[in-house]
Amino acid sequence: MAYVKISPMRAPREATTAPSPTAPATEAVLLVGGKGTRLRPLTVHTPKPMVPAAGVPFLTHQLARARAAGIEHIVLATSYLAEVFEPYFGDGSALGLHLEYVTETDPLGTGGAIRNAAHRLHSAPGDPVLVFNGDILTGLDIRALVATHRGAGADVSLHLTRVPDPRAFGLVPTDADGRVTAFLEKPQAPEEIVTDQINAGAYVFTRSVIDAIPAGRPVSVERETFPDLLAAGAHLQGMVDSTYWLDLGTPQAFVRGSADLVLGRAPSPAVPGRCGERLVLPGADVAEDAKLSGGTSVAARAVIGAGARVDGSAILPGAWIEPGAVVKNSLVGAGARVGSRTILDGVVVGDGAHVGPDNELRDGVRVWCGARIEQGAIRFSSDM
Ligand code: GDD
Numbered sequence: 272m273a274y275v276k277i278s279p280m281r282a283p284r285e286a287t288t289a290p291s292p293t294a295p296a297t298e299a300v301l302l303v304g305g306k307g308t309r310l311r312p313l314t315v316h317t318p319k320p321m322v323p324a325a326g327v328p329f330l331t332h333q334l335a336r337a338r339a340a341g342i343e344h345i346v347l348a349t350s351y352l353a354e355v356f357e358p359y360f361g362d363g364s365a366l367g368l369h370l371e372y373v374t375e376t377d378p379l380g381t382g383g384a385i386r387n388a389a390h391r392l393h394s395a396p397g398d399p400v401l402v403f404n405g406d407i408l409t410g411l412d413i414r415a416l417v418a419t420h421r422g423a424g425a426d427v428s429l430h431l432t433r434v435p436d437p438r439a440f441g442l443v444p445t446d447a448d449g450r451v452t453a454f455l456e457k458p459q460a461p462e463e464i465v466t467d468q469i470n471a472g473a474y475v476f477t478r479s480v481i482d483a484i485p486a487g488r489p490v491s492v493e494r495e496t497f498p499d500l501l502a503a504g505a506h507l508q509g510m511v512d513s514t515y516w517l518d519l520g521t522p523q524a525f526v527r528g529s530a531d532l533v534l535g536r537a538p539s540p541a542v543p544g545r546c547g548e549r550l551v552l553p554g555a556d557v558a559e560d561a562k563l564s565g566g567t568s569v570a571a572r573a574v575i576g577a578g579a580r581v582d583g584s585a586i587l588p589g590a591w592i593e594p595g596a597v598v599k600n601s602l603v604g605a606g607a608r609v610g611s612r613t614i615l616d617g618v619v620v621g622d623g624a625h626v627g628p629d630n631e632l633r634d635g636v637r638v639w640c641g642a643r644i645e646q647g648a649i650r651f652s653s654d655m
């Protein structure tokens with residue numbers, strides 16, 4: 272495949288400039304079509320970006336952060352449960368955005384999804400276009416990534432972050448100038464673990480590079496497009512930073528991210544209330560002596576009973592935490608019920624599930640949507 276390098280880059284526009292069909296770096300593609308399998312059962316009825324974090328669908332935080340960085344036009348690349356996005360976000364005007372939707376009937380992978388969205392972009396061939404994975408919570412300076420791209424005259428620029436164990440991510444070694452030297456997606460062999468720098472899931476593509484991705488078939492940007500570009504001598508630039516970064520792809524990470532949003536550790540203009548130990552949305556019913564801490568969020572119509580303690584957890588709409596229950600680092604799905612004196616620690620309770628009283632569930636247990644667990648049925652230790 273041929274990738275044409277366009278130069279010189281266009282001059283940056285002022286952030287205050289009115290929207291124009293050719294405005295560079297004011298448009299983005301957001302990838303929201305994945306099945307979110309690692310997040311089941313949260314994603315059985317809801318696509319990952321629509322699962323509430325700090326009281327609103329997670330995607331709201333990404334959209335609001337993009338808008339705050341001057342992006343005006345966003346194309347949502349949907350596939351799994353595609354039909355739920357537009358009824359919620361509409362044309363995006365409530366967030367000051369112009370939102371459009373494209374849907375893949377069969378998932379096209381990350382690269383195929385970006386290519387499939389290209390016909391909705393307004394940019395000229397040499398303009399930068401932002402692309403975001405739809406499950407990343409980060410304090411990335413989006414404007415700085417675009418400035419890095421322009422400064423380097425790159426074909427693609429990637430946000431990189433450092434993690435202690437990079438094996439679940441795309442490894443991206445760079446040279447002394449920050450130029451990407453290889454792209455190794457989820458390497459298994461020990462000799463391939465050559466760096467702790469990983470692809471953080473935000474890119475600036477020069478528009479012509481998007482147009483050169485093959486159309487109409489699945490393409491992985493990580494396994495095909497980036498390695499092919501490097502082999503063809505294209506310029507991929509990395510920008511490493513140490514800002515807040517979390518992939519919300521697992522239940523544990525999702526619950527952490529939601530709590531960090533409430534606590535103000537993770538930046539978002541879309542948290543619907545003041546930052547603090549807890550976020551209680553209008554319409555929730557919390558008993559006076561219930562204790563909410565650690566960034567817990569309680570959605571509308573949720574009920575927290577007398578003496579219950581909820582720490583670092585997300586309680587979704589209509590969920591019911593009965594008196595004396597203890598819920599820690601857990602997510603309780605919409606309409607689910609947690610019985611009196613039951614202890615949850617590091618647990619996901621799917622939508623509509625009932626965990627009866629006097630149970631003890633810990634360490635990664637996932638209660639499937641609609642499941643019923645009887646009183647005192649599950650213990651984790653003998654001293655309860
Ligand atoms: N439209 C569409 N179609 N979107 C998709 C598809 C598809 O076929 N497949 C995945 N996506 C979206 C997901 O919804 C998600 O927002 C994003 O693309 C990345 O997919 P994940 O499934 O979350 O990938 P990952 O977390 O295993 O790995 C990716 O992210 C890491 C950073 O968190 C890769 O980009 C890694 O290289 C990277 O390190």
Ligand code: MG
Nearest residue numbers: 406518519520
């Ligand atoms: Mg992910």
